Amino acid sequence: MAHAMLSASSSHRWMACPPSARLELEFPEKTSEYAEEGHFAHALAELKLSRAIANTTKPSVFKKRLAEMRQDPMFSPAMEEYIDQYVNLVSEIFLTAKKQCSDALVLLEQRLNFSQWVPEGYGTGDVVIITDDTLEVIDLKFGKGIPISAVNNPQTRLYGLGAISTYGMLYDFSKIRMTIIQPRLDNISTEELTVEELLTWAEEDLKPKAQLAFSGKGDFNAGEHCQFCRAKVTCRARAEANLELAKYEFQKPPLLDDDEIAEILAQADLLQAWVNDVKTYALEQARDHGKKWPGWKLVEGRSNRTYTNVDAVAETLIAAGYTEESIFKKSLLGITEMEKVLGKKKFGELLAELIIKPPGKPVLVPESDSRPEINSLQSAIEDFSGELPF
Template structure:
């Protein structure tokens, strides 16, 4: 089980931007989400497979979250690490690979500690690889504070043994098809640590500074009840927008930019209030608990089938192929391509409007219309 300090590296993006948030979070229960539990299971599987690939002893972990997707993602992670290890061998006679390395971060962060998924040390280069199983938020390596803090911890352990000059940091996020790598010099990293990390970490540990809302609020345990975040999100509601036909293009673009985060925040408030009412008996002024819409279900499908057949109804079953993932696992990747490769296609995804900062390539509207028309005609 991974232990997290008050100023955990994984939360550094948050407490570096909103220094009092770390202490405020202590007032809320640290309940591990299903996504976090799934991520922990994926990390354990990655650790096992990487150790086996490097011919080290390891016992395969068993988890309720095991799935074909997790198998594929962990295999991809191991392939990537081994590829980096082989590259390191080309210019270093004996590179070192460290797995799930415990790091002491107290030189810069009070009570700081962390665990690096994988470190590859090859003479003057330290390469840190961090596995992210989440698919909700795209994580970039560039200027990533968590990775920089890990790098500082790794330097503390190994810079006396190796003449490390540069550090490469890779985020491996397979469910987002994201492999992001960024390199920084040791001198630049230490300058950041002294001038920004250390002073802000001291403030955060003491609970000092100003609350500041931003995209770093996403995983903050206090975010639902945070006044600073509420005030920021309510700015949109405080603006008197005209009817859509009278809005300028710039006004519509600004609303489009704000709406996703606003609706997410509103959903979080609703979820929090509902949970408090159901599980803790909280009474919200002007609101009540009612029974929601329900969907009918069979009590016993076997008995339902028997009764229907006995009554003369025989056309009561559907038959469908197993999923593509199951089929590929059944046949193996190579046989799957040989037998079904020409019979499998990936249709274009539904067009989605996103900010220009999104890394996906823009599509041609006319081409999209043609592709969807072709698919519709085929169907």
């Protein structure tokens, strides 16, 4: 299915930087291994929910399709367990809804049209549950990057609006719940609003920005959202925002003060991401399309020696009298790969006691970050208490 220009999944970006929506059209859409995995996980979830709660797939069809999916290279036992966990959570939400309203209705993979507020806008709602007084939309996110909050989240709000637009005429609900479930991060986040509150946001905040975005107007505005923009490498607004840092070359007096360092810290991640994007783009253009950048040339990078034939190396050494123990080393699979092989449940049963998550190294983050502050001096005192050499 072709993506709408103002899609729900990109709404965070086009609401922050309206002209990005049209500028992006000049660049091809790219998919990634993670996106493909996400699509597959959604298809598996839909199949399982269609049997578990919607009752729209016959047992024989379900069995056959599940067997086929288990043969797919994208499938892994760990993925299935995460999806089962998601299916259980959705089933619990639906059961609770049923207790409150025996006529509760569940719909899967619904096309939700929110074009009343966003020109040509539509998206797909993974799960929609309708009761007498509440409409709930549930969004599965299979990524394991960072926990995503549903509070003030324009993507889930757009799904909510699409559901109101589609079912509001038929049902009389007054509240709307928008829920994100990320089974790989044990994250469930919900925002509950009255229908009126959501419609007010849609009219006052969303609609004006969507109209600017659709007509390619408004101000460019660089920020964290640039990382998901197809124009991010050659966008001038992003370059100018990052090059602002160059002004520190001319600062007087010669040493930066605390406020200046704090300002550099605030921009450092964005600057680094932008520099990496430009370097990757320039390399790809030179390597794959013969592009010449003034003052730069393509050369061979550093490389390491490698065996041409591992089997022949082993045979040669064993024939020369070396033992297998001396030329091979065994190593255990890493935790992520091991979990894939064993499946989440078995992995937990067998290895939970044998895995620790040590405290991470201190990192500087903005005060708005939700993690609690650590006192590095205090931790140093606690680390060394009782270990002093006198």
